[in-house]
Amino acid sequence: MFEFGDLAVPIIAAPMAGGPSTPDLVVAVAAAGGMGFLAAGYKSPEAVAEQIRDVRARTDAPFGVNIFVPQRNSYDTEAVQRYRTELLAPARRYGIELPAVRERDDDWFDEKVDLLVEQRVPVVSLTFGLPAADTVRRLRDVGCAVVATVTTADEARGAVTAGVDALCVQGPDGGGHRATFRVEDEPGTTPLIDLLDDITSWSPLPVVAAGGISDGTRIVEALAHGAVAVQLGTAFLRSTESGAKAAHKAALGDPRFTRTVVTRAFSGRPARGLANEFIAAHEDTAPAAYPQLHHLTSPIRAAAAAEQIPDDMALWAGTEFRRTAQDSAGSIVQRLWDEARASGAAQG
Structure with a gap:
């Protein structure tokens, strides 16, 4: 089963539903030593299957698929x-x-789980809650590493009890949806590093840090506070391989916003x-x-x-959107990791 600690570069391209996450982005990040995610949210199972085939035709590297847990x-x-x-x-x-x-709309959840089990996708991440325990078991039984996205310590405890393999701890500064387990919940404002300190102090599971990480210094900080990898979304929005709409990419660099x-x-x-x-x-x-x-x-x-x-x-974007660059995804990964190593050496 995949383990995040095996990545040559502990940088993950976050799943961004609605178009930004493409097979091109997944393949490019993998080639640079990191890992990418396909975003299954809002896509039909057939469209997700096509993207999985596309990725596997071009790389043997591990990758992930993110699915939305149905809302109740x-x-x-x-x-x-x-x-x-x-x-x-x-x-x-x-x-x-x-x-x-x-x-009602369950976003084809059961069909997508069937697909991921059939395809034995290396990593499956869950957003907006936790499914039934047997769903987690089905995925794990075929070798899928299951990651729960959490925004609080209570959500993290529920995920540990559910038997997932890792936690993606999402801080308040990230772009797009907060992954609160309930629609009506107001998202917390506890800074990412404080969330990491809280959760890693007791969690037996590896933790991926997400939300507002935009440069090497923040990567080093997250890793120093217990994360085994970092997940970035906004940083890749303007990349060559991103499927974000042209007006979205332009707005990230527009001084009007x-x-x-x-x-x-x-x-x-x-x-x-x-x-x-x-x-x-x-x-x-x-x-x-x-x-x-x-x-x-x-x-x-x-x-x-x-x-x-x-x-x-x-125009989904994290607080550090001004740091985004028009560049290839591979170059972005390399720059961020070079910054992290330089920052770590300076701090050491």
Whole structure:
């Protein structure tokens, strides 16, 4: 079974659903000594299978696939309908129709688990909670290393009890969704290093550090506080191999966008992205309802991306987005690891 300590370079390209994580990115990061993840969220099982085949046709290196655990939250149906009515105005601007509210969506979870078991994917990471214990066992029984993404010590304890192989500890500064186990939970603000100190002090499992890691100094710090590897997403968004939309990549370097905020406006779940006009207009009225809001805003976001209008897009990004570079993923891994080794030598 795969172990993160076996990586030549302890840098992981985070799974970024919605397009940024591509087979090209996975292969490039692996070639540089790290490890990449495919993001199965929002993709059909057939599309995920095609990406797995693509990666395996080009590398023998280990890689991971991330899946979303189905949500079991109850939500305020009237609040969601009010939010849909509010979204009619931006939808009209793009000449599109909004879908009806989707009451449930398990993102093909069972089918994706079947696929990952069949394909014996080296690493499977879980986001938004924990599945049934037998699901974890099925994956482990065929040699998949199972990683639970956690944001608190309590979530980490639940993951250890569930029998996973490793924890991905996600701090508050990372881009995209916080992986809180419940939709309605407000994400904590405990800094990543403090979370690492808390969890590694008792956890018997290896820990991967994620969230706001952007340079060699932060890599060394995370490793010094018990992490066996670091996971970065925002750092790879502008890479050659990233599948992020052109307007998203451009916004990361646009001086007009000066800060990130945590918002429910796009998906109903807390997620960090560049502050833009859509968030300003809708943040105060967005209810805690995922994936209902995700599906309602999806056509607006797609239309905005097609017309390259970043103010109506979910521009997911961590707090250190200004450090992103337009470069190949392999060069980014090499630069970060060179910085880490230089920083470690200086601190030593």
